[in-house]
Amino acid sequence: MPNAPTATTVSPMRRANHIWANSVWFLPLGIFALLFLLLPSIGLFIGSVTGGPHGVTLSYFGQLFQNQYLDAYKVSIELSATTAIVGAAAGVALAWAVVGGGLPGFLRPFFLTFSGVASNFAGIPLAFAFTASLGPVGLVTLFLSNHIGLNLYKHGFSLFGFTGLAITYLYFQIPLMVLLMVPALDHLKQWGEAASNLGANSWQFWWHIGLPILRLPLLGATLLLFGNSFGAYATAYALTSGMINLVPIVIGQELSGNVVFSPNLADALAVGMIVIMITVFAVYLITNRNEARWQR
Amino acid sequence: MKGSRVWSPIVGVVAFLYFVVPLVATAEFSVQEGPSHPFWAAYSSILSSPQFWSSLRLSLFMAVSAVVIGLVIIVPATYWAFLRAPRLQTWVEFISIMPFVVPPIVLVLGLVHLYGNGFGPLSSRPIMLMAAYGVISMPYLFRSVNNGLRSMDVRSLTEAALSLGSSWPRVLFQVVFPNLRTALLGGTFLVFALIMGEYAMSSMLGLNTFGVYMLLTGETRAHAAAALALISLALVWFLVGVMQAVNRGNVTIGGAR
Amino acid sequence: MAFLDIKDVHRQFGNQKAVDGVTIFVERGEFISLLGPSGSGKTTLLRIIAGFEYPDSGSIVVDGEDLTRTPPQRRNMGMVFQSYALFPNMTAADNVAFGLRTRHVPSAQIVPRVAELLTLVGLSEKTGRYPHQLSGGEQQRVALARALAPNPRVLLLDEPLSALDAKIRVTLRAEIRRIQRTLGITTLYVTHDQEEALAMSDRVVVFNQGRAVQIGHPEDIYDRPANAFVSSFVGSTNRLHVQVIDAASGTCAIAGQTLHVDELPAGVAEGTLVDLWLRPERIHVVDPDAPAGSNRLQGIVEDTMFLGASSGVRLSIGDQSVMVDVPRDSNRPTPVIGGAISIDFSSAVTATMGDPL
Ligand SMILES: Nc1ncnc2c1ncn2[C@@H]1O[C@H](COP(=O)(O)OP(=O)(O)O)[C@@H](O)[C@H]1O
Ligand SMILES: [Mg+2]
Numbered sequence: 001m002p003n004a005p006t007a008t009t010v011s012p013m014r015r016a017n018h019i020w021a022n023s024v025w026f027l028p029l030g031i032f033a034l035l036f037l038l039l040p041s042i043g044l045f046i047g048s049v050t051g052g053p054h055g056v057t058l059s060y061f062g063q064l065f066q067n068q069y070l071d072a073y074k075v076s077i078e079l080s081a082t083t084a085i086v087g088a089a090a091g092v093a094l095a096w097a098v099v100g101g102g103l104p105g106f107l108r109p110f111f112l113t114f115s116g117v118a119s120n121f122a123g124i125p126l127a128f129a130f131t132a133s134l135g136p137v138g139l140v141t142l143f144l145s146n147h148i149g150l151n152l153y154k155h156g157f158s159l160f161g162f163t164g165l166a167i168t169y170l171y172f173q174i175p176l177m178v179l180l181m182v183p184a185l186d187h188l189k190q191w192g193e194a195a196s197n198l199g200a201n202s203w204q205f206w207w208h209i210g211l212p213i214l215r216l217p218l219l220g221a222t223l224l225l226f227g228n229s230f231g232a233y234a235t236a237y238a239l240t241s242g243m244i245n246l247v248p249i250v251i252g253q254e255l256s257g258n259v260v261f262s263p264n265l266a267d268a269l270a271v272g273m274i275v276i277m278i279t280v281f282a283v284y285l286i287t288n289r290n291e292a293r294w295q296r
Numbered sequence: 297m298k299g300s301r302v303w304s305p306i307v308g309v310v311a312f313l314y315f316v317v318p319l320v321a322t323a324e325f326s327v328q329e330g331p332s333h334p335f336w337a338a339y340s341s342i343l344s345s346p347q348f349w350s351s352l353r354l355s356l357f358m359a360v361s362a363v364v365i366g367l368v369i370i371v372p373a374t375y376w377a378f379l380r381a382p383r384l385q386t387w388v389e390f391i392s393i394m395p396f397v398v399p400p401i402v403l404v405l406g407l408v409h410l411y412g413n414g415f416g417p418l419s420s421r422p423i424m425l426m427a428a429y430g431v432i433s434m435p436y437l438f439r440s441v442n443n444g445l446r447s448m449d450v451r452s453l454t455e456a457a458l459s460l461g462s463s464w465p466r467v468l469f470q471v472v473f474p475n476l477r478t479a480l481l482g483g484t485f486l487v488f489a490l491i492m493g494e495y496a497m498s499s500m501l502g503l504n505t506f507g508v509y510m511l512l513t514g515e516t517r518a519h520a521a522a523a524l525a526l527i528s529l530a531l532v533w534f535l536v537g538v539m540q541a542v543n544r545g546n547v548t549i550g551g552a553r
Numbered sequence: 554m555a556f557l558d559i560k561d562v563h564r565q566f567g568n569q570k571a572v573d574g575v576t577i578f579v580e581r582g583e584f585i586s587l588l589g590p591s592g593s594g595k596t597t598l599l600r601i602i603a604g605f606e607y608p609d610s611g612s613i614v615v616d617g618e619d620l621t622r623t624p625p626q627r628r629n630m631g632m633v634f635q636s637y638a639l640f641p642n643m644t645a646a647d648n649v650a651f652g653l654r655t656r657h658v659p660s661a662q663i664v665p666r667v668a669e670l671l672t673l674v675g676l677s678e679k680t681g682r683y684p685h686q687l688s689g690g691e692q693q694r695v696a697l698a699r700a701l702a703p704n705p706r707v708l709l710l711d712e713p714l715s716a717l718d719a720k721i722r723v724t725l726r727a728e729i730r731r732i733q734r735t736l737g738i739t740t741l742y743v744t745h746d747q748e749e750a751l752a753m754s755d756r757v758v759v760f761n762q763g764r765a766v767q768i769g770h771p772e773d774i775y776d777r778p779a780n781a782f783v784s785s786f787v788g789s790t791n792r793l794h795v796q797v798i799d800a801a802s803g804t805c806a807i808a809g810q811t812l813h814v815d816e817l818p819a820g821v822a823e824g825t826l827v828d829l830w831l832r833p834e835r836i837h838v839v840d841p842d843a844p845a846g847s848n849r850l851q852g853i854v855e856d857t858m859f860l861g862a863s864s865g866v867r868l869s870i871g872d873q874s875v876m877v878d879v880p881r882d883s884n885r886p887t888p889v890i891g892g893a894i895s896i897d898f899s900s901a902v903t904a905t906m907g908d909p910l
Contacts, residue, residue, distance in 0.1 A: 022376065022380065022381060024372075025372040025373055025375070025376035025377075026372070026373045026376065026377075026384065026388075028368055028369040028372060028373070029369040029370060029372070029373040029388065029391060029392075030373075030391075032365070032369045032427075032430065033369075033391045033394070033434075035418070035427070036407065036427040036428070036430065036431050037391075037394060037395065037398065037403075037431055039410060040403065040406025040407050040409075040410050040411075041398060041406055043406055043409055043410040044402070044405065044406045044409065047409055090311075093307050094307055094308075094311045096304075096307075097303075097304035097305075097307040097308050097311075098308075100304065101304075102302075102303070102304020102305065102307075102308075103304050103305065103308045107308065111311075112540075113536075113537065113540060114315065116536045116537075116539070116540050117529070117532055117533045117536045117537070118315060120486070120489045120490065120532050120535075120536055121528075121529055121532050122493070123493050123494070123495050123507060124493065124495050124507050124510040124511050124514065124525075124528075125493060125510060125524060125525035125526075125528035125529060126525070127514075128322070128510070128514055128521040128522055128524065128525035129318045129319065129321075129322040129522070129525045129529075130318055131514075131518070131521070132318075132321050132322040132324075132325035132326070132518070132521075132522040132525070133317060133318040133321035133322065133325075134318075138321060138325070139321035139324050139325055140317060140318075140321055170314075171314075171315070171318070174311070174314075175315075227396065227397075230399065231399025231400060231401065231402070233399070233400065233401045233495070233496035234493075234494075234495035234496050234507065234511075237495070237496070238495070238511055238514065248399060248401040248402075248496070251401050251402065251405055252401055252496070252500065254405075255401070255404065255405055255408060255500045256499070256500060263409060266405060266409075267405070267409065270401075270402040270405050270406065273399055273402050274397060274398060274399075274402060277396070277397040277398070277399065278397050281396060281397050448641065449636050449638060452634045452636050452638035453638050453640060455600075455603070455605050455625070455632065455634070455638070456632065456634060456638040456639075456640070456696075456699075457640075457651070457655075458604075458605070458624075458625040458626050459603055459604075459605075459625050459626075459628070459630055459631065459632040459700075459709075460631075460651050460652030460655055460699070460700075460703065461626050461627070461629070461652055461655040461656050461703065462626060462651070462655045463626065463655070466655060470640075470651075471640055471642075474640075474642040475640070475641055475642050477642075
């Protein structure tokens with residue numbers, strides 16, 4: 001401070017002390033994140049570009065474009081996109097039914113609690129539940145063929161393929177969408193009331209008010225759903241016994257040593273997943289920030 | 297909205313069927329072990345299986361460790377950033393939600409490739425799993441701690457305690473933690489729900505957690521698998537129920553898919 | 554040297570000079586208010602005194618002991634927050650006991666001390682209640698008792714009443730003052746409410762933009778504001794633009810009428826504009842033909858309003874408007890809107906250099 005007559009100014013010692021006292025509080029998080037999140041991720045990246053005969057190599061990333069791996073990414077992305085979009089549409093419809101007053105009020109807490117549970121009911125038990133229902137001898141399959149005469153498996157349906165997996169994923173995707181959208185829809189409802197008070201019909205309301213307001217939250221929630229299924233492993237593994245060609249499953253094969261291929265290739269596959277997840281998440285954060293600015 | 301009156305019930309009924317039928321079917325399936333067995337056969341065989349209990353114990357232990365690790369790393373950083381270093385808040389949040397972009401299978405791959413070939417205690421599989429679970433718990437615990445701090449005017453409470461002569465440990469243990477308790481409970485139960493059924497990471501690390509036990513059972517005994525699915529659902533329902541009762545509207549992504 | 558010396562304290566956040574060289578000497582047992590608009594640095598100064606912030610330069614000395622770098626735990630100062638900041642997990646009694654426990658006072662002494670303080674603030678019945686079971690006013694009483702329990706050397710209050718509603722605010726401020734007098738505790742009281750500051754304090758420090766612009770007894774502050782800011786911030790006031798006609802005799806003109814000012818700002822030239830600061834209750838409505846007092850101006854009534862104890866009259870003189878407080882008096886006709894009106898005020902008014910409006 002230049003203009004300090006009776007100065008008790010901050011000495012360098014004190015400043016050092018101060019920085020030390022501050023950093024103590026951040027050390028546990030910093031060290032933990034470094035050891036178990038950052039270094040492993042960096043390790044994957046290094047692994048994916050080294051190990052060839054000439055030191056640094058891009059050949060593993062090149063291999064990702066071979067049919068088998070390209071296909072794994074394609075199926076993973078298709079599955080995530082399908083369940084995200086269908087889940088988002090169905091989730092919004094359900095959330096609006098719950099929020100919009102079209103259903104009896106006492107159902108609201110039930111649907112919300114159930115959504116909380118179902119969005120966390122995933123992995124092995126979910127696969128079992130769907131096998132017991134829609135598997136070849138599942139009760140729904142049997143019911144349909146015995147009482148209605150519709151034999152799903154004769155018509156090419158299989159729980160253990162893409163469609164079956166998608167139907168199963170929706171069991172946690174739709175509820176997650178409901179939870180994500182209920183707050184926004186609760187808000188929207190007030191405007192709905194104002195709009196109908198002004199004589200707007202449903203279409204006018206959705207076109208002029210609902211969509212513009214919900215556009216960004218919808219996009220954000222759909223992206224979250226995409227990420228939510230993109231990294232999923234257990235459900236797919238349990239349903240298909242690891243036979244479906246998804247990136248996590250392929251990585252798992254390398255890890256569990258079932259299929260012998262280069263660890264560096266697994267690293268490259270993993271880095272690819274991280275890149276996709278970062279992209280999705282970044283878009284989500286950007287849209288969310290814009291939304292916040294726009295709402296102010 | 298007039299339109300919603302018409303189709304809302306339809307949506308409601310379809311959703312109800314989609315969500316309830318699989319559960320009913322699973323329940324039915326679980327009690328049909330065969331004509332020679334009583335209907336509770338699948339359940340009693342599970343509940344009397346030592347592997348069931350040991351795997352449940354292991355998962356419970358892992359969940360508790362993850363929460364403890366998570367709290368030890370998240371609470372001090374979040375608290376201090378909130379109190380004295382607002383500029384670091386974004387960083388703490390950024391680091392805490394980073395696990396969202398690293399899928400579980402990718403995380404284990406990274407850990408195994410980095411530490412798998414001998415790195416002292418870090419190459420022990422249980423420790424790797426504990427750490428991995430700690431990583432997954434970060435976003436959830438961060439959110440509960442952050443919400444808790446926001447709702448309790450932590451700055452004034454801390455300053456009040458300090459001006460009354462309190463030491464830092466006393467501030468933490470008599471003021472901050474007791475008032476964070478409710479908020480922490482929500483995040484904690486959520487993390488429990490995620491970890492109790494987790495399969496991908498524990499199977500890769502070769503540990504017989506509850507998720508691995510479920511899969512192994514399901515490979516050989518279909519009816520027992522259905523029973524396990526329901527038991528697991530009951531567990532999740534309980535944990536999420538407590539979480540929701542404690543803090544409304546916490547939304548989750550990632551974890552044990 | 555006074556009991557609490559705040560010496561040339563500076564504190565800057567980035568480019569923002571939150572506290573910009575404040576010096577206050579507080580006598581033992583004195584009640585001093587820090588009054589100023591929001592953002593003027595009152596809280597920052599209080600937090601520096603309490604030890605939650607450190608000054609960039611300057612010092613805090615209590616009873617001859619330099620506390621500038623002492624951590625808050627060891628300053629023994631009681632603090633009361635606007636948000637009460639009661640520990641939600643503790644009962645009223647436990648909150649009050651907290652400061653005694655940190656000092657390892659034996660519990661045999663804690664119990665009677667807690668009871669004594671809760672009685673002092675009038676809450677002897679509610680010792681077992683949790684904060685959320687108490688009203689805002691009661692919570693702030695508990696917070697006061699908690700701050701006082703360890704016998705602090707200085708009591709610091711940061712807008713303690715501004716979260717309460719008007720009625721409770723008035724009773725509680727009287728009570729705080731009573732308790733402060735009973736204990737004779739040296740007190741610094743931050744507020745942005747001038748009425749509160751004037752009513753409670755031995756002395757008032759008016760803050761503006763990080764500086765203490767005037768320190769004085771409430772009457773001084775009100776009657777002899779040091780500058781335009783104090784005059785407009787404390788109490789309501791009229792600002793009249795007048796033009797200097799003769800600096801030596803203090804003659805000025807407004808809308809073709811002349812008036813006299815005892816003390817013009819130093820060095821004004823003829824023809825310059827100065828501002829006069831007139832309190833509404835210091836202006837009198839008079840009969841047009843009554844003998845002239847010091848200054849007499851004619852205007853047109855623009856509006857009248859009922860204010861309870863008095864009426865307010867807004868009148869225009871040329872293109873300027875003036876508010877006047879008129880005591881309600883049934884013998885006198887109420888001014889008619891659009892009618893002519895005469896006002897009278899003393900020539901001992903505060904005049905400052907007029908800045909162009
Ligand atoms: N921790 C801080 N960081 C940055 N600026 C601050 C901080 N605390 C206060 N300020 C700034 O300092 C100025 C004075 O604030 P404050 O002391 O709270 O004023 P008051 O209590 O009179 O309303 C304000 O402009 C405020 O924005
Ligand atoms: Mg303030």
